[in-house]
Amino acid sequence: MMRERLTALFLVSALLAGAFGMTRPAQPWVQGMQENLFWLKKMQWNSEFDLALAGDSRMFRGVSPEDLGRSLPGVRIANYGFSGCGFSRPYLDAIGGILDPRSEQRVIVLGVTPHSLTPNAARNNGYIDKKNLDPFSAWVYLTFPGISTYLKPYSSVEMRMLTGGPPLAKYYARYHASGWVASHKDPEDPREALEEYRRMFEGGNTVDPAQEDELASYVRKWRAQGIRVIGFRPPVSREMLELETRISGFDEARFINKFKTAGGVWLDIDQTGYHSYDGSHLEEKAARRFSRDLGADIAETLTRPAN
Amino acid sequence: MLFNSLIFIAFALAFYALWPMMRKGNALRWAFITAASFFFYGWWDWRLVFLLLASGALNYAAGLAIAGAGPRKKAALAAGVAANLLLLGAFKYVSFVLLNVNFLLRAAGSSAQLAFEAPPLPIGISFYTFMGISYLADIYKGQISPTRSLLHFLSYISMFPHLIAGPIVRGAHLLPQLTTWNRTTEEQRWQGTMLIVTGMFKKVVIADNISRFLDLAFEFGGPVTLHSMPFWWIAMTVFSFQIYCDFSGYSDIARGLAKWMGYDFPLNFNHPYIANSFRDFWARWHMSLSTWFRDYVYIPLGGGRRGKIRWHINMWITMVLSGLWHGAAWTFVAWGAAHALYLSVERLTKWPERLGRLPAGRWLVSALLIPQIWIAWVFFRAPDMGTALAIIKQMADITALSLAPVFVVGVRPLVFLAVGVAMEMYFYLGIDRSRFADSRAFRAAEFILAAIMILCCVYFRGPGAAFIYFQF
Numbered sequence: 014m015m016r017e018r019l020t021a022l023f024l025v026s027a028l029l030a031g032a033f034g035m036t037r038p039a040q041p042w043v044q045g046m047q048e049n050l051f052w053l054k055k056m057q058w059n060s061e062f063d064l065a066l067a068g069d070s071r072m073f074r075g076v077s078p079e080d081l082g083r084s085l086p087g088v089r090i091a092n093y094g095f096s097g098c099g100f101s102r103p104y105l106d107a108i109g110g111i112l113d114p115r116s117e118q119r120v121i122v123l124g125v126t127p128h129s130l131t132p133n134a135a136r137n138n139g140y141i142d143k144k145n146l147d148p149f150s151a152w153v154y155l156t157f158p159g160i161s162t163y164l165k166p167y168s169s170v171e172m173r174m175l176t177g178g179p180p181l182a183k184y185y186a187r188y189h190a191s192g193w194v195a196s197h198k199d200p201e202d203p204r205e206a207l208e209e210y211r212r213m214f215e216g217g218n219t220v221d222p223a224q225e226d227e228l229a230s231y232v233r234k235w236r237a238q239g240i241r242v243i244g245f246r247p248p249v250s251r252e253m254l255e256l257e258t259r260i261s262g263f264d265e266a267r268f269i270n271k272f273k274t275a276g277g278v279w280l281d282i283d284q285t286g287y288h289s290y291d292g293s294h295l296e297e298k299a300a301r302r303f304s305r306d307l308g309a310d311i312a313e314t315l316t317r318p319a320n
Numbered sequence: 321m322l323f324n325s326l327i328f329i330a331f332a333l334a335f336y337a338l339w340p341m342m343r344k345g346n347a348l349r350w351a352f353i354t355a356a357s358f359f360f361y362g363w364w365d366w367r368l369v370f371l372l373l374a375s376g377a378l379n380y381a382a383g384l385a386i387a388g389a390g391p392r393k394k395a396a397l398a399a400g401v402a403a404n405l406l407l408l409g410a411f412k413y414v415s416f417v418l419l420n421v422n423f424l425l426r427a428a429g430s431s432a433q434l435a436f437e438a439p440p441l442p443i444g445i446s447f448y449t450f451m452g453i454s455y456l457a458d459i460y461k462g463q464i465s466p467t468r469s470l471l472h473f474l475s476y477i478s479m480f481p482h483l484i485a486g487p488i489v490r491g492a493h494l495l496p497q498l499t500t501w502n503r504t505t506e507e508q509r510w511q512g513t514m515l516i517v518t519g520m521f522k523k524v525v526i527a528d529n530i531s532r533f534l535d536l537a538f539e540f541g542g543p544v545t546l547h548s549m550p551f552w553w554i555a556m557t558v559f560s561f562q563i564y565c566d567f568s569g570y571s572d573i574a575r576g577l578a579k580w581m582g583y584d585f586p587l588n589f590n591h592p593y594i595a596n597s598f599r600d601f602w603a604r605w606h607m608s609l610s611t612w613f614r615d616y617v618y619i620p621l622g623g624g625r626r627g628k629i630r631w632h633i634n635m636w637i638t639m640v641l642s643g644l645w646h647g648a649a650w651t652f653v654a655w656g657a658a659h660a661l662y663l664s665v666e667r668l669t670k671w672p673e674r675l676g677r678l679p680a681g682r683w684l685v686s687a688l689l690i691p692q693i694w695i696a697w698v699f700f701r702a703p704d705m706g707t708a709l710a711i712i713k714q715m716a717d718i719t720a721l722s723l724a725p726v727f728v729v730g731v732r733p734l735v736f737l738a739v740g741v742a743m744e745m746y747f748y749l750g751i752d753r754s755r756f757a758d759s760r761a762f763r764a765a766e767f768i769l770a771a772i773m774i775l776c777c778v779y780f781r782g783p784g785a786a787f788i789y790f791q792f
Contacts, residue, residue, distance in 0.1 A: 149330065
């Protein structure tokens with residue numbers, strides 16, 4: 014009886030798990046690569062690109078390598094942005110590692126946001142999360158993506174849909190192999206991200222000048238290795254720009270001075286001229302347009318001799 | 321490797337598949353346990369294996385030395401204990417000591433500052449160091465004889481179920497068990513499975529999902545921006561259940577894994593939040609550590625045998641050291657001191673007994689006990705004393721009654737909190753001791769519940785996180 018009970022438990026659990034997985038509601042607004050696979054593949058990049066885009070979610074949602082590359086034909090471009098990513102040492106070390114040492118011209122393009130220079134972003138971010146995933150789990154997810162996806166935990170959106178409620182918002186996302194996530198939210202709320210950032214900055218998580226210095230030291234190091242380094246501040250909504258300028262502790266002029274002194278080139282882009290669906294991230298069409306504009310700026314910069 | 325990781329599942333499958341082959345011969349069994357446990361430990365960082373080996377060899381040799389030291393055995397014990405404390409102190413307390421020395425130097429007007437970069441704290445060191453000390457003390461007291469086999473000792477101290485976060489298993493309890501190999505009965509395997517399933521559910525479904533509440537609260541500025549008395553009481557309820565489910569979940573899994581080997585680990589948590597006094601709370605919370613401090617600190621200091629005042633002094637020393645064991649920071653000292661204060665007041669006034677005799681006395685006692693426990697947890701969770709005091713101030717601010725911050729942080733974790741509270745209410749209301757618990761209906765319900773818990777561990781697990789007690 015006991016032997017049957019234990020075996021029965023595992024059989025019943027397996028059947029339950031298999032059956033329950035079928036109840037996962039479809040989200041046709043999430044497309045492209047499977048999300049887990051998207052991040053794991055990104056973590057596997059090694060010495061294979063000419064140009065690396067780096068930064069937080071404003072980068073990985075806001076810059077399309079395909080559109081950027083229209084002005085840079087033949088250049089292998091990767092979007093190496095991660096969620097909430099701060100420019101801390103582990104991440105900075107990794108950025109250079111995805112560039113091909115045999116490339117004729119290696120370039121690092123940094124999307125610098127005030128949040129990416131804060132202590133919280135340095136400690137806890139999407140890059141560190143993925144880096145801390147043990148190799149065996151990563152191997153399982155990469156080798157058995159179907160089962161891994163089937164058995165992944167239900168998100169809040171899925172649970173809400175499962176219990177009969179409509180999703181609060183449809184978060185459209187298409188995961189591209191280049192590292193870009195084209196995104197859009199329906200309904201939009203251009204003020205959505207403001208409250209979150211306000212609380213965070215007012216709670217004490219503001220720009221750390223020491224992190225600015227660390228980033229500058231890496232710019233110097235990359236320049237010494239012959240890598241061109243370009244930086245810019247990703248576009249956001251006007252209200253977000255005003256909020257960050259007011260309370261994030263980011264002194265843009267001071268930072269640009271450090272960046273240029275270290276050997277980087279700073280691009281002065283239109284910071285509020287592209288449409289954001291939540292105040293922080295660009296919706297897909299705006300991201301493509303921004304990427305084309307950025308690509309043209311980068312191409313023009315690269316025609317000039319390096320400092 | 322974490323218990324809630326794929327690599328551990330693969331490791332455990334391989335271990336238990338080979339375990340039946342270890343029935344012949346102690347040496348083979350001990351070597352197998354030791355090798356597997358060192359592999360388990362080394363998965364975190366291969367250098368830790370040498371530390372564990374050094375600690376094991378030190379305590380093994382010290383045990384033999386104490387037993388053979390004759391009139392010098394007290395000195396041998398002192399040397400062994402000192403070596404253990406030095407090892408622990410070097411990794412865990414040097415930075416804290418220097419921080420305070422530098423503070424005192426500055427306060428005295430000196431510009432001299434001592435600098436030292438402490439290595440990262442090796443995971444599990446607080447636990448296996450204390451196991452080593454208890455082994456030496458028990459040999460000194462004549463309660464056990466030292467083992468003559470290094471492998472035997474290493475298999476005891478390194479055994480992977482308890483290695484990282486306890487329970488702190490005494491030599492007298494586990495060493496004799498390790499000299500046997502018994503075919504596990506189906507009942508043992510069922511009990512072991514239930515412990516593992518329950519423990520995993522508490523950890524990955526409840527603790528990991530509710531942890532996000534406080535993480536977000538601090539990301540959003542903590543007490544600086546979130547002004548609400550009810551919010552902070554809810555937040556501390558969340559943390560109280562997070563740490564309980566996380567830690568007791570780990571202990572349950574450890575006990576279940578040991579049961580699958582045919583070994584018995586002591587109970588480490590006995591539903592502490594249903595306690596009827598602080599004394600009762602400490603008989604239910606992290607029992608292996610509280611009994612360790614009782615046997616190796618409190619009783620040697622004299623316990624309660626030297627008068628009332630001396631009882632209080634000895635108890636305060638024990639509780640403060642217990643706090644310090646948890647972490648090298650004043651907040652942990654404050655946590656220990658808070659509980660010492662509670663115990664002193666309880667002893668002097670006997671308030672739980674008096675209140676318990678009133679109508680609905682049990683509920684009245686809980687109504688007073690729980691908030692005090694929650695307040696003490698503030699020191700445990702807050703990153704520094706300033707934040708801790710700011711949170712406690714918020715908890716007392718009756719002018720800030722808005723629930724808005726709860727919705728800012730998100731209510732989803734509270735659904736999982738409710739499940740955790742419901743689980744404990746089952747024991748608080750005594751349902752576990754009712755006739756229902758002996759019935760066939762109960763056994764059927766237990767089976768269904770286990771299947772549901774496994775399902776939840778798959779589909780409703782929270783963001784994967786290390787167990788809280790790994791940091792101690």
